[in-house]
Amino acid sequence: MHNLTRLENRLKYSFILKDNLKKAVTHASYMSGPDNNNERLEFLGDAILNFIVSEYLYKHYPGYDEGNLSRIKAYVASEEFLYGIAKSFKIGKYILLGKGEDKTGGREKKSILSDTLEAIIAAIFIDGGISRTRKVVLFLFSKEIRKLLKDQKDLKDYKSKLQEYCLSVGKSVPRYKVDNEYGPEHKKTFEISVWINNENISSGSGMSKKEAEQLAAQNAITDLKI
Numbered sequence: 001m002h003n004l005t006r007l008e009n010r011l012k013y014s015f016i017l018k019d020n021l022k023k024a025v026t027h028a029s030y031m032s033g034p035d036n037n038n039e040r041l042e043f044l045g046d047a048i049l050n051f052i053v054s055e056y057l058y059k060h061y062p063g064y065d066e067g068n069l070s071r072i073k074a075y076v077a078s079e080e081f082l083y084g085i086a087k088s089f090k091i092g093k094y095i096l097l098g099k100g101e102d103k104t105g106g107r108e109k110k111s112i113l114s115d116t117l118e119a120i121i122a123a124i125f126i127d128g129g130i131s132r133t134r135k136v137v138l139f140l141f142s143k144e145i146r147k148l149l150k151d152q153k154d155l156k157d158y159k160s161k162l163q164e165y166c167l168s169v170g171k172s173v174p175r176y177k178v179d180n181e182y183g184p185e186h187k188k189t190f191e192i193s194v195w196i197n198n199e200n201i202s203s204g205s206g207m208s209k210k211e212a213e214q215l216a217a218q219n220a221i222t223d224l225k226i
Contacts, residue, residue, distance in 0.1 A: 029098030
């Protein structure tokens with residue numbers, strides 16, 4: 001594992017208690033027990049992230065209605081989006097993993113990277129309070145949120161868009177299939193694939209079936225170059 005000071009530099013946050021950061025990057029495969037790894041921190045980080053992102057969107061995008069705000073927040077809090085942020089800041093380098101998990105590519109797994117990022121957010125909150133956590137979260141996320149909204153201003157309903165395309169070219173209506181679901185009850189992740197004419201076109205994962213279906217449809221739209 002790399003020196004955690006380098007991770008602090010990437011986050012632009014220096015921990016008062018370094019053990020807070022160490023626990024945040026400790027995966028259950030490295031050390032079992034709820035007080036020894038980042039699983040409880042992940043639970044707290046999810047709630048804190050949702051609050052800060054909701055507050056940011058409410059303040060900076062007054063023209064968006066509740067529906068659009070909810071869709072944006074759901075996407076920003078999704079495993080896919082968190083994974084992208086974690087990858088860009090090279091968080092995988094710093095995770096403490098068991099040997100087996102490390103050998104099987106754990107540092108690149110979406111679930112591990114996204115969960116670790118949430119745990120780090122919680123650790124910053126415990127270490128420095130909400131104001132400093134907000135500053136770090138906005139440093140990590142605001143640029144990508146702005147890019148997301150610039151590229152997709154109204155965050156269209158991707159399922160509807162995909163269905164309209166299929167009907168216009170004589171294809172069957174898209175079907176969505178739950179391939180997998182995992183995680184604790186309070187925070188399940190669903191993996192869903194989208195099928196057209198009995199062909200698996202793409203897939204997506206999210207914190208709800210609805211979110212995963214939308215991401216699967218979005219990925220299908222990209223893959224089909226619609």
